[in-house]
Amino acid sequence: EVQLLQSGSEVKKPGESLRISCSASGYSFTDFWISWVRQVPGKGLEWMGRIDPSDSYTNYSPSFQGQVTISVDRSVTTAYLQWTSLKASDSAIYYCARRLSSGRGYSYGSWGQGTLVTVS
């Protein structure tokens, strides 16, 4: 069974750094892209970017380019989303999601449970 287990809720102050994680299991980690999606409570979904775990190639939405870093550690089959200097506007729920098919398509069939980040 495919599972994406995200790290727990975080409360941070503006200017602090943060890394949240998405631990994958139940499949070949390097075969499926992972994306990160932001959702401000009560608002819609925003695609932030994705990573190919096989070579760490990343694509970022222009809205998030330079604001966050997506990475993986293949040795522990985990994807990460990182900030170096948080802002209050980064307060949101962050989801990791795994691509449905290994070879094609841009849909996400498996999702983590979400990580709530509060910056205040």
Next chain:
Amino acid sequence: QSALTQPASVSGSSGQSITISCTGTTSDIGRFKFVSWYQQHPGKAPKLIIYDVLHRPSGVSDRFSGSKSGNTASLTISGLQGDDEADYYCSSYGPDGLEIFGGGTKLTVL
């Protein structure tokens, strides 16, 4: 790149059918066959219900169907049930390897 355009809300009675539209541009929906639809219940993660315009993942009810015409994709839910009440989001692949979501549609089952 702007979000895809969805109606903020739609409603329908139990047993009826509803359709949610998702309008993009010639650079995303109009160009690629990579439109997906997600269902999200309050406090839950999104769930994929349609991929590649019209395909259903295993386990998703055939009451959900997708289509595309020009720059607009559509999700139709037939035989509305109470559990269908949720938020629905479309997404599409776009230029330069980017992906984009719609603003979301709140479905109310009357």
